[in-house]
Structure formats: C-alpha cells, structure tokens
Amino acid sequence: MAQGLPRISANVVVPKPSLQKVFDNLRSSGFSLIGPTVREGAVVLDEIAGVEDLPLGWTAEQEPAHYRLKQTQHQGYFDYGVAPQSWKRFLHLPQVKLFSVEKTDGKWVMKADEETIPLRAFIGVRACELAAIGIQDRVFLSGEFRDPHYARRRERIFILAANCGRAFSTCFCSSMKTGPKATGGFDLAVTELPDAFVMEVGSEMGSEMLRETSWEPATAFDLGRAAQTVQNAERGIERELRTDDLPKLLYDNLEHSRWDDVAARCLSCGNCTQVCPTCFCVTVEDTCDLKATVADRTRVWDSCFVREFSHVHGGNIRPTIRSRYRQWLTHKLASWIDQFGTSGCVGCGRCITWCPVGIDLTEEVKAIREKVQR
Amino acid sequence: MSLAPAPAQLRMMPDPMLPHPAVIEEIQPEAYGIATFSLVFTDPAQASTYRFQAGQFNMIYLPGFGEVAISISSNPGTPKIVGHTIRYAGSVTRALGRLKVGDMLGVRGPYGSAWPLGKALGKSLVIVAGGIGLAPLRPALLWILRHREDYGRVVLLCGARTPADLLYSSEFERWQAGGVEVHTTVDLADENWRGQVGVVPALFYRIRVDPKQTLVMTCGPEIMMRFVIYEALARRIPKESVFLSMERNMKCAIGFCGHCQFGPTFICKDGPVLNFAAIEPFFGKEDF
Numbered sequence: 001m002a003q004g005l006p007r008i009s010a011n012v013v014v015p016k017p018s019l020q021k022v023f024d025n026l027r028s029s030g031f032s033l034i035g036p037t038v039r040e041g042a043v044v045l046d047e048i049a050g051v052e053d054l055p056l057g058w059t060a061e062q063e064p065a066h067y068r069l070k071q072t073q074h075q076g077y078f079d080y081g082v083a084p085q086s087w088k089r090f091l092h093l094p095q096v097k098l099f100s101v102e103k104t105d106g107k108w109v110m111k112a113d114e115e116t117i118p119l120r121a122f123i124g125v126r127a128c129e130l131a132a133i134g135i136q137d138r139v140f141l142s143g144e145f146r147d148p149h150y151a152r153r154r155e156r157i158f159i160l161a162a163n164c165g166r167a168f169s170t171c172f173c174s175s176m177k178t179g180p181k182a183t184g185g186f187d188l189a190v191t192e193l194p195d196a197f198v199m200e201v202g203s204e205m206g207s208e209m210l211r212e213t214s215w216e217p218a219t220a221f222d223l224g225r226a227a228q229t230v231q232n233a234e235r236g237i238e239r240e241l242r243t244d245d246l247p248k249l250l251y252d253n254l255e256h257s258r259w260d261d262v263a264a265r266c267l268s269c270g271n272c273t274q275v276c277p278t279c280f281c282v283t284v285e286d287t288c289d290l291k292a293t294v295a296d297r298t299r300v301w302d303s304c305f306v307r308e309f310s311h312v313h314g315g316n317i318r319p320t321i322r323s324r325y326r327q328w329l330t331h332k333l334a335s336w337i338d339q340f341g342t343s344g345c346v347g348c349g350r351c352i353t354w355c356p357v358g359i360d361l362t363e364e365v366k367a368i369r370e371k372v373q374r
Numbered sequence: 375m376s377l378a379p380a381p382a383q384l385r386m387m388p389d390p391m392l393p394h395p396a397v398i399e400e401i402q403p404e405a406y407g408i409a410t411f412s413l414v415f416t417d418p419a420q421a422s423t424y425r426f427q428a429g430q431f432n433m434i435y436l437p438g439f440g441e442v443a444i445s446i447s448s449n450p451g452t453p454k455i456v457g458h459t460i461r462y463a464g465s466v467t468r469a470l471g472r473l474k475v476g477d478m479l480g481v482r483g484p485y486g487s488a489w490p491l492g493k494a495l496g497k498s499l500v501i502v503a504g505g506i507g508l509a510p511l512r513p514a515l516l517w518i519l520r521h522r523e524d525y526g527r528v529v530l531l532c533g534a535r536t537p538a539d540l541l542y543s544s545e546f547e548r549w550q551a552g553g554v555e556v557h558t559t560v561d562l563a564d565e566n567w568r569g570q571v572g573v574v575p576a577l578f579y580r581i582r583v584d585p586k587q588t589l590v591m592t593c594g595p596e597i598m599m600r601f602v603i604y605e606a607l608a609r610r611i612p613k614e615s616v617f618l619s620m621e622r623n624m625k626c627a628i629g630f631c632g633h634c635q636f637g638p639t640f641i642c643k644d645g646p647v648l649n650f651a652a653i654e655p656f657f658g659k660e661d662f
Contacts, residue, residue, distance in 0.1 A: 098389070098391050098392070099389065099391070099392055101437040101480070103437070106478075107395075107416075107478075108395045108437070108478055108480075110392055110393065110395065110480070112388075112389050112392055139630070140630065143628075143629055143643075144628075144643070145390045145628040145629065145630070145643075146390075147390075147630055148389050148390075149389075251637075251655060254656075254659055254662065255659075280630065280632060281631060281632030281633065282625065282626070282630065282631050282632070283625050283631065283633070284440065284441065284625050284626070284631075286437070286438055286439060286440045286441075287438070288437060288438030292437070292438055295437030295438040297391075297441075299391075302625075302631070302632070302633075304632065309623065309633060310622070310623050310633065311623050312621055312622060312623050313461075313463040313464060317622065317623070317661065317662075318661050318662075319661060320661055322661070323660075323661030323662065326662075327635070327662075330637075331632075331635060334638075335635065335637050335638040338637075338638030339638055339640070
C-alpha cells in the first residue's frame with residue numbers, strides 16, 4: 001500500500017484487469033457481489049463470482065416492446081442497457097416475510113422477521129437507477145413511518161455506479177435530469193474507456209476498495225475521454241419527456257380522450273410496474289397451517305393495474321383499464337411530486353421496452369399535451 | 375454506505391406493520407350484520423399509553439385471514455377500551471364476526487387524521503352520517519357531549535336503509551338530552567317508523583345554518599357525501615368548512631402499500647378525514 005489511497009471525489013484511472021481486484025477487495029470486506037450477467041436472453045442482476053460473469057461484449061437492442069441481446073465489436077463490460085430487473089428487487093423485495101404469529105396456550109406470540117441481511121455490493125448501477133434508489137429512499141425512509149425491511153437492506157450496500165457510454169432507444173434520463181452521468185450517491189463510479197476505467201471516488205469505502213489496483217490519478221486527457229464517453233450517451237438519447245407543465249397538465253386532463261385511446265391498447269398486465277425501479281405498491285398475503293396455530297404475513301409486490309387493487313366493499317374503485325392506466329401515469333408523473341417532492345419517473349425506459357404492446361409514456365403525455373381538452 | 379445511510383437506530387425501530395395482541399372485552403350487536411367490538415390490549419404498557427383522536431382508525435388483524443382498516447367508534451376520553459363497529463362485509467370481517475368475547479386479535483394504530491374538533495371550538499356543527507358512516511363520527515359526538523359548552527349548536531343528521539339499521543339508536547335520547555339535535559331518516563320505513571323517509575342530504579332542509587359559523591363533518595357512502603357537500607355549499611358554507619372521511623382499500627395504513635391513493639392524497643395518512651377544499655379537483659371523478 002505504498003501508493004496510498006485516493007481522496008473522496010478524486011478521479012483515478014484503473015487498468016481494466018484491476019476491476020477484479022476491486023471485486024476481490026469487496027469480497028474480502030464481506031460483500032457479496034450483485035451485478036449484471038447474461039442469462040435467458042437478457043442481462044439480469046444476480047450474484048456474480050467475478051468479472052468473468054459480467055456481460056463482456058454484450059449490448060441490447062431496445063425498442064418499445066422489443067429487447068434483444070446483441071454482441072458488439074467493443075469489449076466493454078458496461079455496454080449493456082438497463083436490464084428488465086432493477087436494484088429494487090434487492091432493497092424493496094418482491095416478497096418479504098413481515099412476521100409470524102404462534103398460538104400457544106390460547107395466547108399469541110408475534111415474531112418479527114429477524115433475517116440477517118448480507119452486505120451487498122451493487123455492481124454497475126446506472127445514474128437513472130441511483131436516482132430511483134434515491135426516490136425509494138424518500139418513499140420508505142423520509143416520512144413519519146419508516147420501513148425497517150427496506151432500511152435494513154439499504155444501509156448494507158456498496159454502490160459501484162457505471163456511467164453510460166451509449167444510449168438506448170427507450171432511454172430519456174436527460175429529460176428527467178437523472179443521467180447519464182452519476183453525480184452522487186455512489187461509493188465508486190466508473191466510466192469505461194476502451195483500455196481502462198476512469199473511476200470517481202464517492203466515499204471512503206469506495207477509496208479503500210481501490211487498494212492494490214495500481215490506480216493512478218486521472219490526467220486531463222483521461223477526464224476528457226471520460227467526459228466524451230458520457231456525452232456520446234447523452235447525444236444518443238432520442239426520447240424526450242417535457243416535464244415543465246407537469247403535474248398540472250395531467251391533473252387538468254383527467255377526462256382526456258387519450259385515456260380511452262391508451263386503454264384500448266393497454267393489456268393491464270402490470271409489466272410496467274414490475275420493471276419500474278420506483279413503483280413501490282405492495283399487498284399482503286396471509287397464510288396459516290391447517291390447525292390455525294401458526295400464521296404468516298408476507299408482503300409482496302402488487303400493481304395498480306391489478307383489478308382487485310382498489311377493491312372496497314361494494315366494488316372496485318377503478319374497474320376499467322382506462323382508470324388504472326390513468327392512475328399509474330398520473331401517480332408516476334404528477335401526484336408523486338405532491339407526495340414526495342420528486343417525479344416518480346427516472347427516464348430509464350423500462351416500462352416502454354417491456355410493455356408487451358409497446359405503450360410509450362412519453363408519447364402518451366405528448367398526445368395529451370398536443371390536444372388539450374377541458 | 376452511500377446515499378444518506380439509514381441511521382443505526384432504524385435497526386432497533388419496531389416494525390410499524392407488527393400488530394399488538396388485544397382481547398375482545400365485549401361484542402355489542404348494533405344492527406343486522408353489524409356489531410361493536412370493544413378491545414383491550416393484552417400488554418399493560420400498550421393499554422395504558424394508547425391514545426386516539428376522534429376520526430382515526432386502527433388496523434384489525436386476524437391471523438391467517440388478514441387485516442382490515444376499521445374506524446374507532448368509542449370515546450377518545452376512555453382509550454383503555456377501544457371500540458370498533460364492524461360490518462361483516464368481506465372475508466376478514468366475516469371471520470371477525472365468528473369471534474367470541476375473550477378471543478384475541480391484533481391491533482395496530484391509531485392511524486390517520488382526526489375530525490377538526492379544535493378548529494370547531496366555538497362553532498356550530500352539522501354532523502352528517504349515512505349507515506356505518508356514523509361509526510367514525512361517534513367518537514366526535516361523545517367528545518362534544520363531554521365538552522358541550524365549547525361548541526355552538528350541534529346537529530346530527532343521520533340515516534340508514536331501514537329503522538333497524540340505524541346505529542347507536544339506543545343512545546340518541548342521551549345525545550339529545552346532552553344537547554345534540556338528532557334528525558334521522560331511512561330509505562325504507564317499517565310499520566313503526568314515524569320519522570322521515572328519504573336520503574340523508576335531504577335532512578338539510580329541516581335545519582337552518584349560519585354558514586360563517588358552521589362546520590360540516592360527514593361520513594357515509596361517497597355518493598351521499600357528494601350531495602351532503604352540495605347541500606352545504608348551497609347554504610354558503612365555505613368549502614374549507616366541510617370535512618369528510620373517505621374509504622379506500624388499505625393494506626398498510628402507513629403510506630407504503632399505495633392502495634389508498636386518491637390523487638396526491640394517501641387516505642391512510644393524509645386522511646381519512648379530509649378538508650373538501652383540498653380534494654375538490656378529484657372528488658367525484660369517475661373511477662378515480
């Protein structure tokens with residue numbers, strides 16, 4: 001360690017083979033690595049052993065309702081776009097046991113779930129996804145109540161962010177001002193160059209993970225190339241979502257005919273809510289053994305597109321697809337701002353790519369704006 | 375690690391989704407398929423520190439069946455015994471209906487906003503209830519009866535489908551004696567009914583109000599509340615003086631499940647008691 005360690009906010013150049021050393025450092029500090037890896041025709045997020053599991057040379061074509069993995073000529077580890085899964089699944093779990101109740105001698109004993117949470121390093125978190133984590137922080141940690149299940153996981157992660165070097169056709173982070181460059185909230189942020197990584201140090205922990213990686217201070221030339229990489233991504237963004245007239249535009253047009261139009265296309269499948277990195281709605285499932293002496297409560301992801309979501313005695317509040325799509329879009333882009341002081345959309349484009357019929361929320365908003373009806 | 379790490383005390387924080395065991399002290403049948411369950415927490419510390427305000431609700435949990443949001447219908451001045459008037463309508467409430475005195479269930483709360491009894495000090499009140507909508511208003515009535523001199527004229531307009539469905543009707547005389555004018559109506563009369571027949575908002579025609587000095591508090595079916603608001607506004611009562619308690623599907627009661635959203639409002643934490651002026655743009659929108 002003759003070399004010492006870089007300061008926080010320093011930019012350093014790390015040779016490509018040293019990425020494995022960063023991973024080794026994380027593992028020897030107790031972190032398991034969660035990162036992108038190719039499986040079943042997509043980039044998924046799962047436990048990875050090392051750099052060999054990263055999607056080296058892979059990218060993806062993304063269009064509305066279209067996702068295909070593609071080999072590139074470039075040998076980039078971080079050339080893929082955002083994957084169908086988001087980091088939400090490791091912080092706000094698709095399924096989490098809340099507690100169990102045991103009946104003994106006519107008395108009940110309630111047991112909170114005390115699962116030990118592993119230390120996890122998130123590898124390759126995009127700027128839009130960092131923004132999404134920030135939004136879920138507001139939902140689960142900033143109010144009068146705090147979600148302990150989210151909090152316990154949230155405080156045990158290391159974030160290695162990856163700045164984008166290219167944009168995909170469904171991306172619109174620049175509209176939502178969340179990317180393509182990570183500006184905070186990470187421990188390390190990499191920009192991948194053909195021959196090396198430029199890494200920005202975001203925390204002391206991030207700096208420590210650079211030990212024995214033969215890092216060197218980034219030169220102006222390196223920084224210029226890194227900036228160029230991010231600019232390439234920014235220039236490649238094709239989609240746009242105007243936000244200056246939100247939330248008012250949607251609130252003023254709750255009876256717009258476009259809602260009928262989109263309802264005729266929407267299958268109400270809920271894919272958009274499952275792939276969305278900020279959608280947080282859940283329901284609770286109750287199970288018990290046959291003797292009714294042990295009962296569990298489990299929280300699972302839900303979707304406002306599920307018909308029973310709004311069920312009250314006497315019927316559903318939102319029985320039509322029109323009302324459910326309107327709820328989703330107005331929540332995401334309008335009421336979210338009133339509730340949490342931020343839009344619920346980060347511009348990652350997942351809901352566009354993974355919508356089976358290719359509904360594009362940027363188009364829907366545009367259509368409402370172009371033909372304002374009162 | 376980065377991004378504003380959650381403070382360490384979060385790990386010690388009790389899970390807000392964890393219910394407290396409570397025992398059923400009394401079950402008072404109120405009408406067909408409706409009964410009031412009086413509950414006492416089994417943990418003495420919980421029983422002695424528990425407080426609630428009129429209009430708030432609890433989540434009532436039955437292991438293996440689930441949880442339901444139920445308004446507190448008892449006196450906020452005696453919070454050791456917490457009353458919930460429950461209609462056996464869904465799978466959880468029907469299972470609750472099979473319980474006996476001495477049985478246990480889980481309770482967490484209280485949640486949500488309260489009736490504006492502080493804002494109403496020195497003012498007159500028109501309290502309008504339809505069916506089981508009287509349940510969350512009863513704590514307000516009991517509070518007012520106890521602090522009667524703090525309020526002006528107090529009128530209760532309430533209705534139900536049939537005379538047998540009128541909740542707490544055995545208490546009406548006591549409420550009248552305590553200085554609350556009670557006007558009732560039913561949709562369907564029986565041979566003994568001598569009172570008004572018709573919808574609840576029509577009871578407004580039996581009273582006069584001073585719009586500047588009157589607050590309206592209402593709970594009942596949304597269609598009823600729409601016309602209650604219509605009658606109130608027609609009498610020049612400002613929107614800001616009209617309060618209603620709303621119902622939506624709820625799974626968590628703490629703003630995490632998303633089910634109870636009504637535009638920007640979470641009914642669970644911003645409501646259930648809401649000022650009409652704040653929700654007017656969304657109120658009555660079809661399928662909203």
